[in-house]
Amino acid sequence: MSEQSKQPILSVRDVKVHFQVKGDGKWPWSAKRTLKAVDGVSFDLYAGETLGVVGESGCGKSTLSRAILNLIPATAGEIVWMGKDLTRGTDKDWHAVRKDIQMIFQDPLASLNPRMTVAHIIGEPLRVHKPELSEAEVMKRVRAMMARVGLREQMINRYPHEFSGGQCQRIGIARALILEPKLIICDEPVSALDVSIQAQIINLLKELQREMGLALIFIAHDLAVVKHISDRILVMYLGREMELAQKHALYDAPAHPYTRALLSAIPIPDPKLEKGKVIQILQGDLPSPINPPSGCVFRTRCPQAEARCGTEKIQLRRISEQSQSSCLLA
């Protein structure tokens, strides 16, 4: 990494997203309960870097990504973009930032308005952020961007339903890239696609990242995909951080029991090895984020849990040059 990139472009500081949900349902006026979707997540992101975020369903990955874009306002914590604290920012500040942070969604077809042509979908960010551009200029840039993501120019008047899932995701990527942003948040961009198409889309993302110097936050539950694309990986469980480490450190020497359980579930593409492999199956169910366990939230399912895991304050702490873990035993 160069000297310049030592300064993080995005700093997330102890961000919490809590939702007020219905009470116990006995009375309409029963006290509301708090669902802690994201509960104190911090990380830095540097220019040109890819941060993978993994965790099982309901661990707060998507909520975290939406909090970064203020699509769901954060309850507490700070989101600092290029040195500017956005959590205290106005709508105008956010509007300016949206030019630099774009998002790619999970369901490629559902994220495109069925009544807009490809030209309008891809051109919309330009029309919003650069109203001074002429129609011809917008169209020119749309065509150039289509070519860049591998869509033929002739498709410009088509509607989203006329495309395959992979092509729809290319449209989504083109829409995210047309403003030449600095950061793209990818919310499980390939989990709805066929495996062969997944590879194409991921390689396209990597290629565009290299060309444009993008930073990516890549959310997924497929560890193999995350390994392929990420520089660093954040493991989440029940709205908290379990481990944040350089890719190789995480895969070679996982420092948290939850990470180890996740990694043991990756299939090995060798039948002999796969046969002899021991998958460490987690006992019990995911606890409710309305009423999480005290201390370490993972202790109810952790094979190594001790008494102090339930009482001590749990924080992400540095355990080596390359990794941070929240496990007391690491």
Next chain:
Amino acid sequence: MMQSKQKAMTAALDNGLADAAVEGRSLWRDARLRFFRNKAAVLSLIVLAFITLACVFGPMLLPHTYEDTDWDAMGIAPTLANTHWFGTDALGRDLLVRCLIGGRISLMVGALATIASVALGIVWGATAGFMGGKVDALMMRVVDMMYAVPYLLIAILMVTLLGRDFYLVVLTITVFSWMDMARVVRGQTLAIKSKEYVEAAHAIGVSTPKIIFRHIVPNLLGIVVIYTTVTVPGVILTESVLSFLGLGVQEPMTSWGVLIQDGAGVMDASPWILLFPAGLLSVTLYCANYIGDGLRDALDPKDR
């Protein structure tokens, strides 16, 4: 020579097509093209335009008026012998002119009350659905209250207090026919609001009014068009009910609803008095339905 000319033309055409293919087109232009490809809808549009023009200009061109009695031809059947092509009613008034004059009222009420109630319903429903929460709850309770109000009672009160007036009739009908649309639109808006493409628009930084008008309303159009075609006959029939009770138009002025009610009373003796206005109303409603279908299909890109 001929051949080369043809070749040049084909080439030019191909170029034209290629240009058209890479040039951006809007939903509305696409929709217009698709609408005019729908034969039933275009035919209906022509028929409806013809009926409208006949209602507007017909009475001026015909030799009779809607209120004068022809003493030589009382209650005669349709005939080509004199100029009473649709026959006359029991009072000797020319039925053709009365149908056209009645059409003016019915079409006006149909168009104005439908536009007003559909517009009110869309704005109310979309706002409630988009805002959600307390605003939504409050706005929908207003709709529930409107359902509970007995509309005839209010109509009678309004006419008694404010006097009989054509626009008052339109207003009364509008006030009591927008709630269905509001409910349907609110439901759809709630569904569309949580779609990923709306979230994507938020993420891009599209402003709220633009999200409503570019992303939500176009996706409501299908259901709105269907409900509008259901609203038109309801509105025209409501007008005839009001007229029947003496709240709408008053003799000798007439409307299709009034003519049908008069005709229904004498259908044994002189069926034409019922059949002509009923036929006109039916044709108009059919046309409205076909145009509605055509619009819905034209606005749905999946139908391309």
